Amino acid sequence: MATEYKTQKGQDFDRAAFESLVKRKNFYWQSFEPHGAVKGLFDYGHPLATLEAEFLTIWRDHFVRKERMQELKCAMITPYNVFKASGHVEKFADFMCKDPKSGEILRTDHLIKDVLEARLKSDKEARGEKLEDSSEADAKKKKKKVKAGAVVATKLDDAVREKYEFLLATLDDYTGPDMGALIKEHDIRNPVTGNEVEPPVPVNLMFATQIGATGKEPAFLRPETAQGQFLSFQHLVEYNDNKMPFASASVGYSFRNELSPRSGLLRVREFLMAEIEHYVDPESGKKHPKFKQVRDVKLPLLSRSIQSEGGSQPAHVSIGEAVDSKLVDNETLGYFLVRIALFMERIGVDAGKLRFRQHMQNEMAHYAADCWDCELLTSYGWIECVGCADRSAFDLTVHSEATGVPLHVREVLKEPLRIQEWDAQLDKKKAGPKFKKDASKVQAALDKLDQDFREKLSLTLDKEGKIEIDVPDMETPKIELDKDIVKISKETRTVSTREYVPNVIEPSFGIGRILYSLMEHAYWTREDDVARSVMSFKPTVAPIKVLLVPLQKDVRLMPLVEEIEEKLDERHLSYDTDTSGVSIGKRYSRNDELGIPCGITVDYESLEDGTFTLRDRDSTKQVRAKLDDILDAVESMVKGKETFSDVQKRLPAYEGKEEKEEEAKAA
């Protein structure tokens, strides 16, 4: 897409400058650098580690506390059997092709996509068409690049071009062998070496390890936190006194052994997630008790139908309308989309860079009813940051089947129900002597028959005097039963409880991706000087709240600095004191890059009259007041109760000559 990514001030986003700031200010770096950095593993320095802690505090407040969820934390090291049952052993894999000469391992879908897209691009060049949306200058630049790379623009037949376009649009539907066939048919090679590649093989993306030293307990690092929550379901529902619906939530690490990680923090090998599992009665219509409170909230929804018509502009629709029209499958899913949007607003995500994109049918798991991703726009394009899926009863069912342990809700019915059912019983006195120890197997086989089949058998028994059933574990698996040894009849019984496996709606947050997007959204540069960058984190999430600067390096100012430090401590406000010798403008500037929202200056007037200036990072405006008023204002902004505009209304503005001059000099 040629739409250039812009900062919040509408400036062209300079990723190199942004990355330089992020590195300079220790937001993050690749892990284990001295031993040779490992791809896909990152360390967070103080600013980003603290931003993450603030994020989690707000997340817990917004979801766990406010929605009265049960928080839980589950083990990361997970026995093999758990992921065998969940399907991850079989399906959590990417297809890979090996370049046999270079040893390089390529993700098959990426390989096909990269090669076909390059051919289409080359075709356009050859046909002299202007690239979609690109400016003259862009086109020239690209042409030059192509020449430099010595790739000759090659025209394609119309039929071939259409075929490629169709393949790219439907690639997600292809199996490994399908992709293998494609590679042969279209002579797709490693674009770097030009070598042919080996056929695609699935490579599981879980990190394998083993528990203990016996070698008998293979295990994986979990690729999602969800399975631990599902396996704890009986604990959760009992804690909730069997009341439904309710949700569990877990903040924890997951792991994905990416074979060729790229895009910095966006695709990493270990990552923090926050996953909510909301359990509902499938017969409740998935209503949500608080849906009426959010009905009128409008969300940017990029529906399946807009996408299939090739559109990329979301419609702004109220969630009430969206659920009424079945665009969003149910109230619970709709309620969570709103809560997610409100959370993003609360932490300072740019509302213009957020949309909810519905999954296309072929993107969803076979069992999913509906799925919406909250996507944030970054310089890498739209990034999936929260997945919000309806997982139906799939997971609880497969674990229950694999282990024989019930994972369900037992609802006490308000009125007992009388139900009629076909019952098939062996006559124990006769069956015992005939089948001996196998009698219970025969009865078990009868118990497994469904109602329709039992009814059919009862007719056969009436007509022919005997029936035949399968009893798998016996020597002769077909067993004949005549009417004096088995009785099939319609019985009435009273039922006072109902057992059901709940459906699960799962909002799943990728925290690293959100934090990265938030950093890009917060970044801009001063209009008068692109070298002066600012990270506009909201005071509520900013890693450090206060910058304390004495006007000059002067011992007379230090007692006041220490007094303020003590008072900030008493209020539990984090601060940095910058007493270095450089100009005050430079000191403000370099701390704007850390996103410190409030600056308190100690100057010579402070010595005389006990007043201090408070500087706003974003506007660089200042107010001046007594210390306690300044600190009250800071605390109020940090708690999200006031903005600097509010503070400006009640505290007098200040145009300090020295600071202004200094700041101008630094610019």
Next chain:
Amino acid sequence: MATEYKTQKGQDFDRAAFESLVKRKNFYWQSFEPHGAVKGLFDYGHPLATLEAEFLTIWRDHFVRKERMQELKCAMITPYNVFKASGHVEKFADFMCKDPKSGEILRTDHLIKDVLEARLKSDKEARGEKLEDSSEADAKKKKKKVKAGAVVATKLDDAVREKYEFLLATLDDYTGPDMGALIKEHDIRNPVTGNEVEPPVPVNLMFATQIGATGKEPAFLRPETAQGQFLSFQHLVEYNDNKMPFASASVGYSFRNELSPRSGLLRVREFLMAEIEHYVDPESGKKHPKFKQVRDVKLPLLSRSIQSEGGSQPAHVSIGEAVDSKLVDNETLGYFLVRIALFMERIGVDAGKLRFRQHMQNEMAHYAADCWDCELLTSYGWIECVGCADRSAFDLTVHSEATGVPLHVREVLKEPLRIQEWDAQLDKKKAGPKFKKDASKVQAALDKLDQDFREKLSLTLDKEGKIEIDVPDMETPKIELDKDIVKISKETRTVSTREYVPNVIEPSFGIGRILYSLMEHAYWTREDDVARSVMSFKPTVAPIKVLLVPLQKDVRLMPLVEEIEEKLDERHLSYDTDTSGVSIGKRYSRNDELGIPCGITVDYESLEDGTFTLRDRDSTKQVRAKLDDILDAVESMVKGKETFSDVQKRLPAYEGKEEKEEEAKAA
């Protein structure tokens, strides 16, 4: 030790009753139960997960914010080379013995200890001695047990008894082969099967995995968070503008592949740690700038000398005295001991169940200068919860040596220093033609020579006109240099910076162990009814802050309940509402088990006059006031500004007849 563990009210601690509460109230359980629970892996349910989150908020406030540390988070998956350099590949292992018949794997030191202790016990029995500190009843019980187990009490020779006692006291000093010899000499067998065991072999306790699919990137799950911090040292010190001292801190998971985990949460396979690495200039005397603020704080110190005299009672000494007398090695270590004690007090650890125990010489790593553990008393005995060690410059040095990457501080000297040094230089014009491409290797070999050796060589050169040096990489590793090709002279140069590897003082918190101890310290039972248990968590850390109970299940009370729920939400206070049909006394009782500190009752007087009662969990006393006053009191207690006693002083007491009656009935 026969000292029975008591609750905070001096009651005998009933571990079975405590564990039943912990299970019933979902504090924690073994992970993956439906698939067969895995030993050493635990899930935390809502109460404990929330307690942990509160713990971390306070920890970050108490250490990271207050001490202005740099928080960072490092990857858990760690390449092989990192732990090769740190020594973990070689040394992070336990010696194990296999029982070849049963296949059981036993930790060698535990095996020896268990067997020798059993023999000593049996000896005491046989000699009819009363067991140390045990009551008559205890002794009888034990005798019975011995008989039931059909173990015949066996008397030992005095020499053997003394030998055993000596072995037990010094076992930590034994290597694997030493222990193997001991096992043969004293015929130590698997006490369960009576089988002889195989000789001890070291088994590494790190979980192994691999990065990517090539098999070329072996890795481990880290067993401590420290190494990632050390490897980030250059980032940290630059962020700190090269100022010293400073600290980094990291909260994260570590892993230990225990072969036979036991003792519940106290010895687990994955665990959350909080580790601080405080970097100091080794030439600074490890002074701490804030030490004077804590000088007079008294701590219970169990020194090495008390221990070696067989004592177990700590001395209560002011940290100032302790550092002055060198009992505690330095100010920085002392400062952290105080901060740890204050933190434990802040989260509600029982001060009478805390002590600092100094490591014996043989317990410490060879490089450590001093080490103190903060231990908490539990029903399992004294448990190491925080280790506070001086790691010297060990880790930074080994990584720097293994990688060639400097991990040091570059201090700009206030006054440049003039230093005299022996300099050894090849004459380049002559060396080039003679050694060709190897000339630089010869110069490098000269550069590596230390000052003393250079001085010696200069004398030889003067006397004999030539010297001989080793140049490892050359064909002939011994190289002769005569005086017209090499010059060795004393040169004076000016030095304006000093480079040094800092020493590291490391307080390391085992969070699961502290949380477990805190739960035991919080637990007690009502005097009038042992079935009514209470978890007395401080309001600041309690997982849920408010219990809201309508007096009866009556729709008329519900609008008030909902109004309070909204107001609690506005104040970001967590709550549970218990509207079940059981008596109010029962409802209070069962929520006391969760440790909810504040109970708000909605009754018929509330409907009339808008007043509500506030009940204190610990005393069951109540006050009554208007809603906003009640909520102000709750908020004030939750923030740690007031206790219930303070609230009682300003709000009127209430003796509600209904509640009192109900509560009495429930008892």
